Amino acid sequence: MTTPAASVQTSEAPVLTAVHGTTLVITLNRPAVRNAIDTATAAALDAALCALEDDELMRVGVLTGAGGHFCSGMDLKAFPEHGIPTVADRGLAGLTRAGRTTPLIAAVEGAAVAGGFELALACDLIVAGQSAFFGLPEVARGLVASEGGAIRLPTRLPHHLAMEVLLTGDRLAAVRAEHHGLVNRLVPDGQAVIAALDLAERISRHTRDAVATVKRIVHTTRGHDESTAFTLQDPISNRLMTSPQAVAGAHRFTRRAT
Numbered sequence: 113m114t115t116p117a118a119s120v121q122t123s124e125a126p127v128l129t130a131v132h133g134t135t136l137v138i139t140l141n142r143p144a145v146r147n148a149i150d151t152a153t154a155a156a157l158d159a160a161l162c163a164l165e166d167d168e169l170m171r172v173g174v175l176t177g178a179g180g181h182f183c184s185g186m187d188l189k190a191f192p193e194h195g196i197p198t199v200a201d202r203g204l205a206g207l208t209r210a211g212r213t214t215p216l217i218a219a220v221e222g223a224a225v226a227g228g229f230e231l232a233l234a235c236d237l238i239v240a241g242q243s244a245f246f247g248l249p250e251v252a253r254g255l256v257a258s259e260g261g262a263i264r265l266p267t268r269l270p271h272h273l274a275m276e277v278l279l280t281g282d283r284l285a286a287v288r289a290e291h292h293g294l295v296n297r298l299v300p301d302g303q304a305v306i307a308a309l310d311l312a313e314r315i316s317r318h319t320r321d322a323v324a325t326v327k328r329i330v331h332t333t334r335g336h337d338e339s340t341a342f343t344l345q346d347p348i349s350n351r352l353m354t355s356p357q358a359v360a361g362a363h364r365f366t367r368r369a370t
Contacts, residue, residue, distance in 0.1 A: 143179025158206025
């Protein structure tokens with residue numbers, strides 16, 4: 113099957129899509145500039161993510177980059193005139209502030225730096241090749257990682273390591289990132305998409321509603337104290353727990369257990 117985005121794409125398109133079962137692989141396709149994001153690329157990635165969100169047959173997305181690199185961030189040549197390539201209120205390339213319900217896995221090879229690292233941080237899971245690296249070098253350019261880097265990284269890494277990455281602009285090797293839990297799977301170079309597809313298949317075994325509800329609870333309760341978190345969670349979880357799908361799932365489990 114194909115999606116609308118896939119049916120009109122060409123090899124020169126800034127973003128490519130390909131369907132693998134119930135997973136949509138989305139590839140940033142500007143390898144000559146390490147997949148830097150300009151306005152056209154941002155719009156194309158946003159369109160692909162919206163298509164993923166709207167397609168009930170697609171259960172998971174995998175975001176990766178062409179040419180051996182994930183993404184070098186926004187296209188600095190275009191920045192003085194166009195600014196950060198955000199889309200509506202959904203953030204950088206329609207991802208960093210979007211709050212989408214379909215799980216997204218970053219499959220990182222090579223560089224994931226600046227806005228590219230922020231795109232990876234906005235994903236639910238990260239798989240990385242052995243020699244991949246991350247970084248937020250904005251401070252060296254008189255800028256700041258304002259599309260989630262300065263907000264998300266201190267919640268994903270030990271505080272002082274996150275501050276080192278933010279304040280020095282130095283690289284963070286994927287090996288070290290995996291050691292601290294930022295990367296879910298560290299794999300041989302060139303295998304990130306394969307590993308991401310394996311994770312996607314495991315997620316796809318579960319109902320779309322259950323997976324979306326888990327994501328909604330995590331995003332809604334993040335940063336709140338435990339008491340408040342339960343208050344915010346319960347209206348979300350109760351809708352699922354009392355649904356016909358939940359009852360049917362419980363019956364299926366008990367039949368297998370007997």
